[in-house]
Amino acid sequence: MSKIHAAITGVGGYVPDDVLTNADLEKMVDTNDEWITTRTGIKERRILKDPSKATSDMGVEAVNQLLQKTNTQASDIELLICATVTGDMVFPDTANTILDKVGAKNAFGFDINAACSGFLYALTTAAKFIESGMYKKVIVVGADKMSSIVDYEDRATCIIFGDGAGAVMLEPTDEESGIMDSLLKADGAGREFLHMKAGGSLKPPSAETVANKEHYVYQEGKSVFKAAVNGMVSTTNQVLERNNLEIDDISWLVPHQANMRIINSVGDMLGIPAEKVMVNIHKYGNTTAATIPLCLSEYEPQLKKGDYLILTAFGGGFTWGSILIKWSY
Numbered sequence: 001m002s003k004i005h006a007a008i009t010g011v012g013g014y015v016p017d018d019v020l021t022n023a024d025l026e027k028m029v030d031t032n033d034e035w036i037t038t039r040t041g042i043k044e045r046r047i048l049k050d051p052s053k054a055t056s057d058m059g060v061e062a063v064n065q066l067l068q069k070t071n072t073q074a075s076d077i078e079l080l081i082c083a084t085v086t087g088d089m090v091f092p093d094t095a096n097t098i099l100d101k102v103g104a105k106n107a108f109g110f111d112i113n114a115a116c117s118g119f120l121y122a123l124t125t126a127a128k129f130i131e132s133g134m135y136k137k138v139i140v141v142g143a144d145k146m147s148s149i150v151d152y153e154d155r156a157t158c159i160i161f162g163d164g165a166g167a168v169m170l171e172p173t174d175e176e177s178g179i180m181d182s183l184l185k186a187d188g189a190g191r192e193f194l195h196m197k198a199g200g201s202l203k204p205p206s207a208e209t210v211a212n213k214e215h216y217v218y219q220e221g222k223s224v225f226k227a228a229v230n231g232m233v234s235t236t237n238q239v240l241e242r243n244n245l246e247i248d249d250i251s252w253l254v255p256h257q258a259n260m261r262i263i264n265s266v267g268d269m270l271g272i273p274a275e276k277v278m279v280n281i282h283k284y285g286n287t288t289a290a291t292i293p294l295c296l297s298e299y300e301p302q303l304k305k306g307d308y309l310i311l312t313a314f315g316g317g318f319t320w321g322s323i324l325i326k327w328s329y
């Protein structure tokens with residue numbers, strides 16, 4: 001009997017309408033368009049401004065688009081995994097909120113917290129539920145409302161992040177395609193360089209934590225930068241090697257969109273031409289768990305059945321990894 005593979009059979013993406021440009025940020029903090037553009041490649045990002053809307057609402061938009069594109073009834077979904085660090089609430093999880101809002105009554109869900117690598121962790125987990133034969137329709141969402149945890153008085157972080165969501169459908173196939181391999185890594189010692197100081201059980205919210213601005217993203221950018229480049233290159237090379245592939249066999253590199261300089265360094269070190277690297281950081285900034293599915297959603301019309309894709313990310317934890325996909329449609 002041939003092995004069941006988990007094939008991506010559709011992609012959906014959503015970004016809010018409101019645009020925060022570099023010119024807008026120049027009025028908020030001591031920065032300028034030239035610095036942001038040359039250091040990060042970001043020109044603008046999207047912000048979910050409606051105070052009544054949360055991460056799940058962006059996830060719902062992406063999932064509804066996905067259901068429509070794949071001609072799937074909400075009642076047919078069996079499992080939804082949501083990668084996010086900005087869940088609507090500390091608990092319950094956001095996956096089940098999304099399922100409720102899209103009317104998926106026959107499914108269960110759970111969240112995965114692996115920061116910018118969250119989509120890779122969630123996709124790998126979801127693939128196992130398909131490969132085992134347990135489920136036939138699984139949705140993976142990557143969604144983050146980063147504007148809810150960014151300090152718009154801190155120029156080191158507020159220029160980077162944006163809001164957005166993406167979703168993919170996974171279904172079984174007996175063809176040699178889909179999620180072909182995955183290598184995930186973590187180093188918890190990296191938590192000191194990228195985290196939120198308060199709000200968890202270590203430091204519950206208090207008037208003091210709010211006054212000290214401890215509910216925002218804290219990042220030591222340079223340390224993260226170096227580890228990110230090395231991490232993504234290393235797992236990508238390992239995945240290529242153990243699948244007997246050369247970089248020339250890869251049609252698309254889909255890197256987490258954290259910084260254009262990181263994307264360029266990773267591309268150069270791997271030896272992949274820039275035209276094979278998916279990029280939308282200039283428009284959306286770093287949307288954490290959403291960057292990779294948002295790239296897939298934008299580039300979907302250019303993808304061809306049989307194309308090899310490498311998805312790679314690095315983020316808080318530290319967490320990182322690479323996934324090899326053979327595109328299925």
Ligand code: UT7
Pocket residue numbers: 030031032035036039040116155156159160220221222224225228257258259262286288314315316
């Ligand atoms: O997605 C999750 C993982 N995260 C990442 O992968 C992010 C990795 N890190 C980065 O992308 C970069 O480190 C940053 C974009 C965050 C920062 O770029 P950098 O080239 O590492 O700059 P830096 O922090 O070393 O700062 C260089 C200078 C400093 O001034 P001095 O000390 O040289 O006088 C900063 O104060 O640039 C200054 N600076 C700014 N200037 C204008 C920092 N932020 C800004 C700003 N505008 N927004």
